[in-house]
Structure formats: C-alpha cells, structure tokens
Amino acid sequence: MSLALDRLAAASRWRRRALFEKALLALSLLALSLALPPWPGAALVLLLAWIAALGGARVGLGAWLRLVTAPFGFALVATVALAVEIGPDGIALAADGGRAALLALLRASAALSCLLLLAVTCPAPDLVRGLRRLGLPAESVELALLVWRFLFLLLDSATEIRHAQEARLGWQGWRRSLRSLGLLIALLLPRAMERARQLEIGLAARGFDGSLPVLSPAVAVSWRFVAITLAAEAGITGVTLWLS
Amino acid sequence: MAELSLEARALVFRWPGGGRGLEGLDLAVSRGRTLAVLGPNGAGKSTLLLHLNGTLRPESGEVRLEGTPAGYGRAALSAWRRRVGLVLQDPDDQLFAASVAEDVSFGPLNLGLPPDEAAGRVSEALAALGISDLAERAPHHLSFGQKKRVAIAGAVAMRPEILLLDEPLAGLDPRSGLRLRVLLAGLAAAGTTLVLTTHDVDLAWALADEVALFVAGRTLRQGPAAEVLADRALLAEAGLEPPLLLELGVSSRAEALARLGR
Numbered sequence: 001m002s003l004a005l006d007r008l009a010a011a012s013r014w015r016r017r018a019l020f021e022k023a024l025l026a027l028s029l030l031a032l033s034l035a036l037p038p039w040p041g042a043a044l045v046l047l048l049a050w051i052a053a054l055g056g057a058r059v060g061l062g063a064w065l066r067l068v069t070a071p072f073g074f075a076l077v078a079t080v081a082l083a084v085e086i087g088p089d090g091i092a093l094a095a096d097g098g099r100a101a102l103l104a105l106l107r108a109s110a111a112l113s114c115l116l117l118l119a120v121t122c123p124a125p126d127l128v129r130g131l132r133r134l135g136l137p138a139e140s141v142e143l144a145l146l147v148w149r150f151l152f153l154l155l156d157s158a159t160e161i162r163h164a165q166e167a168r169l170g171w172q173g174w175r176r177s178l179r180s181l182g183l184l185i186a187l188l189l190p191r192a193m194e195r196a197r198q199l200e201i202g203l204a205a206r207g208f209d210g211s212l213p214v215l216s217p218a219v220a221v222s223w224r225f226v227a228i229t230l231a232a233e234a235g236i237t238g239v240t241l242w243l244s
Numbered sequence: 245m246a247e248l249s250l251e252a253r254a255l256v257f258r259w260p261g262g263g264r265g266l267e268g269l270d271l272a273v274s275r276g277r278t279l280a281v282l283g284p285n286g287a288g289k290s291t292l293l294l295h296l297n298g299t300l301r302p303e304s305g306e307v308r309l310e311g312t313p314a315g316y317g318r319a320a321l322s323a324w325r326r327r328v329g330l331v332l333q334d335p336d337d338q339l340f341a342a343s344v345a346e347d348v349s350f351g352p353l354n355l356g357l358p359p360d361e362a363a364g365r366v367s368e369a370l371a372a373l374g375i376s377d378l379a380e381r382a383p384h385h386l387s388f389g390q391k392k393r394v395a396i397a398g399a400v401a402m403r404p405e406i407l408l409l410d411e412p413l414a415g416l417d418p419r420s421g422l423r424l425r426v427l428l429a430g431l432a433a434a435g436t437t438l439v440l441t442t443h444d445v446d447l448a449w450a451l452a453d454e455v456a457l458f459v460a461g462r463t464l465r466q467g468p469a470a471e472v473l474a475d476r477a478l479l480a481e482a483g484l485e486p487p488l489l490l491e492l493g494v495s496s497r498a499e500a501l502a503r504l505g506r
Contacts, residue, residue, distance in 0.1 A: 006382075007385075010381070010382060010385060016380075123342070123382065125342030125343070125382075145341070145342050146340060148342065149339075149340055149341070149342065149383065149384075152383075152384035153336055153384075156336075156384075195336070195337065198332060198334070198337035198338075199337055199338070199340060201294065201299050201330075201332065201337070202330075202332050202337050202338035202340075202395075203338075203340065203350075204299060204325070205297055205299070205325055205329065205330035205332075205399070206325070206329075206350055206351040206354060206398060206399065206402065207322065207325055207326070207351060207354030207355065207402070208354070209322075209354070212340065212341075212350065213349075213350065213353040213354065214341050214346035214347070214349050214350055214353065215345065215346060215349035215353065215359060215362055215363055215366065216346060217345065217380070
C-alpha cells in the first residue's frame with residue numbers, strides 16, 4: 001500500500017536532486033505567484049511550474065492531472081463565489097466579477113502548482129529533514145519520520161482487515177459498513193500497540209537508547225540548476241513588470 | 245566440543261497472560277556453529293530468542309556469555325547486544341527509517357562508529373545481502389523478501405559474533421527462501437555463529453550443524469543435526485516429521501535392500 005504522491009515522489013527524475021534546489025524553485029515561484037500581478041505573472045509561473053513538473057521531473061501527464069484536479073476544483077468553486085453577488089433581485093453576476101474571479105483563479109492555480117511541484121519531487125522524509133536543517137529539533141524530526149513510516153504499516157493493516165471483512169460480507173449497505181468500520185478501528189488500535197512493542201524490541205536489539213541516529217545521504221547542490229531557476233524567475237518578473 | 249559462547253541454563257519464564265513460556269530450558273551455542281532451534285508453533289521459540297539477547301529476563305535460571313552470567317544493567321545489556329544480534333520474524337517490526345540505507349546505518353551509529361565508517365558498514369552489509377541497489381528505497385516500496393533481507397542487513401552491519409534469527413524463512417516464496425538460505429550459509433562460512441528458530445526440518449537439515457529439539461518450553465534434545473534429525477521417535481515426540489531428503493534416502497535404501505533379496 002502506498003500513497004500516490006509518495007509513489008510519484010520516489011519515482012520522479014528529480015528524486016536525487018538536492019532538496020535546496022527543489023525547494024528554491026518551488027518556493028520562490030510560489031512567492032512570485034503571490035507578489036506579481038496575476039496577469040501575466042501568475043500565468044507565467046503556472047506555465048513554468050508545469051514545465052518543471054512534466055518536462056523536468058518527468059511526472060506522467062495523467063498522474064499530474066489526477067493530482068491537480070482536486071485542489072483546482074476547490075479553487076474553481078471558491079472563485080465562482082467571487083463572480084456572483086446576491087442582490088435585491090437575487091443572484092447576479094458581480095460588476096467586473098468575472099475578471100476578478102479569473103485573476104484569483106489564475107493566482108490560486110499557480111500557487112497550488114508550485115506546492116504540488118515540491119510535493120511531487122520530494123518524498124516527505126526529505127522535506128522533514130530539510131526542516132531539521134532549518135532548526136526543527138531532532139526529536140520532532142525523528143517523531144515525524146516514525147509517524148510517516150507507521151502510516152504505511154497502519155494502512156496495510158487497515159486494508160487487510162477490510163479485505164477480511166469484505167470476504168465475510170461486511171461493508172454491504174450503510175448499517176453494516178458502519179459496523180464494519182467500527183470493528184476495524186477497534187482492531188487497529190491493539191495492532192498498532194503490538195507493532196510499537198515489537199518495534200521497540202527490534203530497535204533495542206540494535207542498541208536503541210532513546211535517539212534514532214541514521215546516516216542521511218548528502219547531495220551536492222547543482223549551482224547550474226540554481227542559476228537556471230533564478231534566471232527563469234528574473235525573466236518572469238521582467239516580462240510581467242514590462243507588460244503591466 | 246567447540247567453545248561455548250552463549251549458554252542458557254534452566255531458564256524459567258511465564259508470560260503474564262498464561263502464554264507458553266520456558267519451563268527449565270537448557271541450550272548451548274558453540275562458537276562458529278549454526279544451531280537450529282526446532283519445534284512446533286507455539287513451543288516458545290521466540291520467547292527463547294528474546295532471552296538470548298536480554299530482552300526478557302528469566303524468573304529463574306541464567307544466560308551465560310562466554311561462561312559468565314549475563315547482567316541486565318544498562319551497560320551490560322548494551323555490551324551483550326553488541327555481540328548478539330537479533331532479527332525478528334516480521335521485518336516490518338524492525339524497519340523504522342525512511343530508506344533502506346538509513347535503517348541499516350542505525351546499528352553501526354549506535355556502536356559509536358564515525359559516519360564514514362558506519363557508511364562503509366552499511367554498503368558492506370547491503371552487498372553481503374545482495375541488496376545494494378535498494379539502498380535509497382523506502383521500506384514500504386519493498387517486497388516481503390526484500391524487507392527481510394534489509395532487516396538482516398541491519399543486524400549484520402553491527403558485525404555481531406552471534407546472530408539470532410526468528411523463523412528466517414517464514415513467509416518467503418521458495419525462490420527467495422533459497423536465496424536467503426545461501427546468504428545465511430555465507431554468513432556462517434564467514435564465521436558468524438547463527439541461532440535460528442524454525443519448524444522446518446528440511447531447513448534445519450540443510451543449514452544447521454546442531455539441532456535443539458524444543459517442545460513445550462524445554463529442550464528435548466540437543467546434538468549434531470544428522471543425529472537428532474535421524475531419530476524418528478524423538479521427532480515424533482516433538483510433533484515433527486523427519487527431513488524429506490533423509491526419508492528419501494531411507495526409503496530408497498530399503499527398496500534397494502528388498503531388491504537384493506535381503
């Protein structure tokens with residue numbers, strides 16, 4: 001069992017790039033999408049983020065579209081509210097509302113694309129370790145990484161229990177589904193506790209004394225990548241300021 | 245008789261819930277040999293292994309390391325576990341880190357090794373288990389057999405004198421099982437003392453120098469593999485069948501003798 005985002009990040013061509021490069025690209029693009037006028041600034045940011053994801057990191061188009069659909073859907077629904085207003089005559093198009101909604105949608109989509117670009121090229125543990133370098137206490141990092149690891153074990157257990165329940169005709173109809181869900185949750189807790197106890201034995205056998213030191217791979221930063229990123233962003237800024 | 249490196253004397257242990265524990269168990273682990281602790285499910289084999297690395301403390305009896313009774317203080321346990329490694333049956337109980345290489349590096353770093361030496365241990369252990377190409381993968385992207393080898397690599401990277409393995413081949417398909425058998429034989433040939441629990445007589449026959457038959461929390465008999473596994477009455481008492489290869493040998497010999505008219 002594995003989450004789509006996690007699988008994509010592990011398979012992305014940028015998986016081994018330094019976190020600094022990817023974070024710089026995604027976060028500075030995010031800043032540009034918020035700071036520059038949405039037209040053409042956000043549109044250019046959107047374009048660049050998609051080129052980076054599809055062309056640079058080689059995320060499959062289908063997978064990328066599935067990933068952006070849900071957040072873009074939310075943004076769309078939210079901006080529709082900007083386009084209309086409730087007046088004395090009922091619901092009507094707001095004056096200049098269409099334009100405002102379009103610009104807001106553009107900016108939201110650009111910002112979302114930047115964050116998704118980061119998520120789809122960096123596995124969660126890399127991001128957490130990055131936060132460690134920014135000063136997050138080691139204990140929090142270790143805890144977050146353990147939670148991340150356990151998430152998949154718990155998902156596995158839940159899937160197994162659910163399959164076993166389905167094989168015995170659970171999950172049929174609303175009432176039985178609710179009952180099956182309750183039993184599943186009740187089973188997961190002791191399983192997770194047992195898992196934790198076993199993990200403690202396993203860790204103790206390897207000298208666990210309260211901290212979880214591991215060797216994290218150090219990746220050299222490619223200054224060429226950084227230069228290209230900064231040049232592209234300078235270009236976007238220049239074009240936007242010149243056109244608006 | 246080879247030198248004893250680990251010894252259990254009259255161990256008694258009972259689980260709080262009434263699960264099967266140990267009822268006066270004796271066991272001797274000789275240096276450089278492979279010992280299979282053979283017994284049916286629920287005989288208490290895992291409980292025994294947890295005693296052999298100090299995770300559980302017996303109610304009475306003692307575990308001796310190199311002839312001296314083992315201590316249960318913090319420092320004593322730490323020294324004990326440097327020498328005696330443990331691999332649990334379910335690798336998911338053991339793998340905690342975000343990537344294979346990180347997980348394997350945990351033990352060496354706990355030994356106090358500097359990072360570059362620990363990194364050397366990691367690549368050595370991964371190579372020994374044939375999983376160097378998995379170094380950067382996340383544990384949940386691995387197959388069961390791969391996880392099993394990562395868990396063993398995590399223990400091997402600490403270079404223990406004695407490696408305890410709980411049902412090492414359980415849940416593996418025949419091919420991964422065979423591969424692991426070859427790897428374990430390689431570890432044994434390199435000088436690691438192996439203690440493995442199993443209910444698989446064929447595995448014990450193939451891998452072990454010595455076999456301890458284990459029933460209801462006690463050692464029924466410990467001795468050379470060929471001797472113990474050939475004793476049908478003893479095996480039957482432990483609820484086990486003789487190894488297939490041995491059976492084939494015995495039956496074809498009987499056939500040949502019958503054909504010769506004896």
